[in-house]
Amino acid sequence: KNQVEQSPQSLIILEGKNCTLQCNYTVSPFSNLRWYKQDTGRGPVSLTIMTFSENTKSNGRYTATLDADTKQSSLHITASQLSDSASYICVVSDNAGNMLTFGGGTRLMVKP
Amino acid sequence: KAGVTQTPRYLIKTRGQQVTLSCSPISGHRSVSWYQQTPGQGLQFLFEYFSETQRNKGNFPGRFSGRQFSNSRSEMNVSTLELGDSALYLCASSPSGQGVGGKLFFGSGTQLSVL
Numbered sequence: 001k002n003q004v005e006q007s008p009q010s011l012i013i014l015e016g017k018n019c020t021l022q023c024n025y026t027v028s029p030f031s032n033l034r035w036y037k038q039d040t041g042r043g044p045v046s047l048t049i050m051t052f053s054e055n056t057k058s059n060g061r062y063t064a065t066l067d068a069d070t071k072q073s074s075l076h077i078t079a080s081q082l083s084d085s086a087s088y089i090c091v092v093s094d095n096a097g098n099m100l101t102f103g104g105g106t107r108l109m110v111k112p
Numbered sequence: 113k114a115g116v117t118q119t120p121r122y123l124i125k126t127r128g129q130q131v132t133l134s135c136s137p138i139s140g141h142r143s144v145s146w147y148q149q150t151p152g153q154g155l156q157f158l159f160e161y162f163s164e165t166q167r168n169k170g171n172f173p174g175r176f177s178g179r180q181f182s183n184s185r186s187e188m189n190v191s192t193l194e195l196g197d198s199a200l201y202l203c204a205s206s207p208s209g210q211g212v213g214g215k216l217f218f219g220s221g222t223q224l225s226v227l
Contacts (some may be wrong), residue, residue, distance in 0.1 A: 031213055043116070043202050043218030044155075089155065093213050100170045102155040102214050 002027040004092050006103035014111055017080055020105045023073040023090030031093040035064050035075045035100070038087045038105070047088075080110045113138055116219035118203050124225045130191040133222045137184050137205030144186040146178060147211050148220070149200040151215075160212050161186055167211060190224075198226045 004025045013019050016017045036044035048057045048064040050073070057064050061078045076096070077084055090103040115123040117136040125131050136145050145160040145168075157170040161180035184205075190197055202224050206218040 008115075034215075041220070043204070043220050044216075045218070046215055049215060091155075098212070100157045101172075104154045 001091070002094070002099070002101045004090055004101045004103035006088075006106050009104065009105060010107040010109070012067070012109045012111060013080055015080060019077050019108065020079075021088050021090075021108070022077045023075070023103055025071050025093060025101070025103075027092040027101050028067065029095035030071075030097040032086075033064075033066055033073050034091045034093070035062070035073075036089045036091060038089060040086070042090055047100060050099055064081045064084050077108075079111070080109050082112060084108060085110045114117045114219055117217035118201075118222050120175070120222060121220070122223045124227060126227050127193055127195060127222055129193050131188060131193060131224060133201055133203075133224075135186045135188070135203030135205075135219060137203075138207070138217055141205035141207050141217070142184050143206040143211040144184060144185070145179075145204050145206070145216070146188050147202040147204065148172070151174060155202070157212065158188070160201075162211055165197050174220060186196075193209050193226045195226050197224065199224060214218070 009021045034049045035047040036058045038044040050066045052068040066073045067085050087105040089105045092101050121136045128149045137195045138210045143162045146158040160168040174192045180186045200221045204218045206214045
């Protein structure tokens with residue numbers, strides 16, 4: 001069964017600090033892995049999309065890494081801001097691009 | 113360009129009723145997909161429409177159905193509502209033939225409460 005597991009479930013950090021969120025998946029065959037940011041009461045917004053051949057992709061202060069061999073991805077947030085407080089969701093697409101498997105998300109709170 | 117628009121924003125129904133949700137994709141996007149989000153199950157894929165045809169479907173009962181019109185606008189219908197159908201229903205559009213395999217642009221969702 002295809003699964004996407006995210007850790008931690010929740011995280012509290014101080015403004016200005018860095019943090020790393022983890023995503024492990026068992027989706028096979030694999031097409032791409034995406035990270036989304038979802039603010040409370042809003043729809044998810046795409047941060048990065050990586051195919052199996054990409055190891056790293058950045059979007060401003062967000063950097064995603066992918067290890068297709070170990071089926072692990074991470075999202076690193078640098079110099080966190082209060083506006084980074086949100087849920088971060090890891091999503092994996094199968095190689096036909098037909099099915100998406102979602103992780104349960106990591107709820108990040110950035111405190112001043 | 114206007115984003116993905118979902119209406120209504122909030123909806124309250126009672127068990128046994130049916131409900132129709134609407135989604136207007138970004139202009140030029142032909143793929144529209146629907147998702148259910150609950151605190152317990154997280155985000156789950158419902159189905160995807162492309163050029164008025166259902167192209168992919170998740171593991172939901174037949175009470176959940178949808179359609180897409182020639183202008184790419186889409187509707188989702190849930191019949192015989194159950195308490196467990198209470199959720200945030202999200203719609204997303206995609207700019208290419210990749211559908212859900214490509215970059216998705218989500219609306220803000222319709223929050224459905226079933227009493």
